[in-house]
Amino acid sequence: MKSLSLLFGSIFVLAGFTQASAQTLSEFRLDMPGTDTEEFVELAGAVGASLDGISFVILGDSGSTNFGGQVETAVDMTGHVINANGFFVLAKSTFTLGVADLTDDGMSFENSDNVTYMLISGFTGAVGDDLDTTDDGILDGLTGTIIDSLSIIESIGSGDIVYGSQSIGPDGSFVPATGWLCDSGSWMIGGFSDLAGNTAGADNDCTPSNDDCAGAISASAGANAMDNTEATTSGEATCTSVNKDLWYAFTATSDANHSFDTCAASGDSKIAVFDGACGSLVCLGSNDDSCGLLSSVTIPMVNGQTVLVQAGAWSATGVVIGDLTITNLGGPAPGDDCGTAAAAVLGANPFDTTANTTSGLSEPSCNTAAIHNDTFFTYTAGAALDHSFATCG
Numbered sequence: 001m002k003s004l005s006l007l008f009g010s011i012f013v014l015a016g017f018t019q020a021s022a023q024t025l026s027e028f029r030l031d032m033p034g035t036d037t038e039e040f041v042e043l044a045g046a047v048g049a050s051l052d053g054i055s056f057v058i059l060g061d062s063g064s065t066n067f068g069g070q071v072e073t074a075v076d077m078t079g080h081v082i083n084a085n086g087f088f089v090l091a092k093s094t095f096t097l098g099v100a101d102l103t104d105d106g107m108s109f110e111n112s113d114n115v116t117y118m119l120i121s122g123f124t125g126a127v128g129d130d131l132d133t134t135d136d137g138i139l140d141g142l143t144g145t146i147i148d149s150l151s152i153i154e155s156i157g158s159g160d161i162v163y164g165s166q167s168i169g170p171d172g173s174f175v176p177a178t179g180w181l182c183d184s185g186s187w188m189i190g191g192f193s194d195l196a197g198n199t200a201g202a203d204n205d206c207t208p209s210n211d212d213c214a215g216a217i218s219a220s221a222g223a224n225a226m227d228n229t230e231a232t233t234s235g236e237a238t239c240t241s242v243n244k245d246l247w248y249a250f251t252a253t254s255d256a257n258h259s260f261d262t263c264a265a266s267g268d269s270k271i272a273v274f275d276g277a278c279g280s281l282v283c284l285g286s287n288d289d290s291c292g293l294l295s296s297v298t299i300p301m302v303n304g305q306t307v308l309v310q311a312g313a314w315s316a317t318g319v320v321i322g323d324l325t326i327t328n329l330g331g332p333a334p335g336d337d338c339g340t341a342a343a344a345v346l347g348a349n350p351f352d353t354t355a356n357t358t359s360g361l362s363e364p365s366c367n368t369a370a371i372h373n374d375t376f377f378t379y380t381a382g383a384a385l386d387h388s389f390a391t392c393g
Helices: none
Strands: 024-029 040-044 054-060 070-076 087-091 115-121 145-152 166-168 178-181 187-189 222-227 243-251 256-261 269-275 282-287 296-301 306-313 321-330
Touching (some): 024 145, 166 187, 243 321, 282 296
Parallel strands (some): 145 166
Antiparallel strands (some): 024 040, 054 070, 054 115, 178 187, 243 306, 256 321, 269 306
8 A cells, every 4th residue: 555645644625515513423443353343333413313315434545555535335324313322333243242223244444544434414426436536635526415524543644545524543553443432522542452441322431541549550751641631530639639630650760759740731730649559548749830830749759669640630620631741850868758867977967958858747846837848867876965956067
């Protein structure tokens, strides 16, 4: 297959046709481990809405050196309606993930290239037709009215031209094996092997896998993708209230201060970092606004220590999209917290609090305010004498 040097990605140009809003594409599966027995597409719409004159069409390259626009599948759904659950499932006869409203074993769900799924009213074409004979991204051979369309992307900037008004993918270096439409209007990529994640004929579940503490996903130093659009608010929080939160687990690979921030994201965020296990979390630190309306908190960690990070929005409906960035800041100096107190000797003990964090309020018995950027020492007396501890020098 040749690739087009022009970037069409999810850009589409439709000559002489309008895109109406009625039934919508809402879920699909085009690949799975082993034999592809569970391929399907789901439509959503008003209960009882007629599908007369509406066709499901897949555009690709038909395995040729064509750049795209070739009809690989065309199924006329005349005589059918949106079912009592508000969906319509079109699948092959081997389908077992739900109840199919219409089966057609002639459908071709290409799974190794960019493709476009379309719902078209009044389509009169046939499998094998080239609707973009000049390979310029314009469907000059299309008849009918496009109701909905989705580009399913394996590679951006190469591969076949796509024509969808929405897009999903890529999934790493692969075309998404499955995906579903969320209430926000965006599409979520599902797992290649996770057939249980499909909800054919029922409402889509767009809750992120790390929506609560128990589902915390592994995070690494650097940028970790964050999008709380479909997240819910956890009941578990002891640092500060974080709305529509996502959870991450991070393990330090050296003794160092580590910063956790959302400064590269958009929105108004809050962040909290915990030690311990879900249900018995211990707050290590939290932040609301540090970089504008976004958040940053620095925590001293030791090699092998795992913390749980809760990142989300300031408001109950806030959306934060971007990255949770984790940075190894070096250090900390010995004694940055009580548990790593450095041994002091009689005489001068140099210290530098520049990179240190604030451990918390001083002991009430000390009768003083909080000490910031603090350093801890231990000292063992060599004789029963009065001792002074001073920073005067």
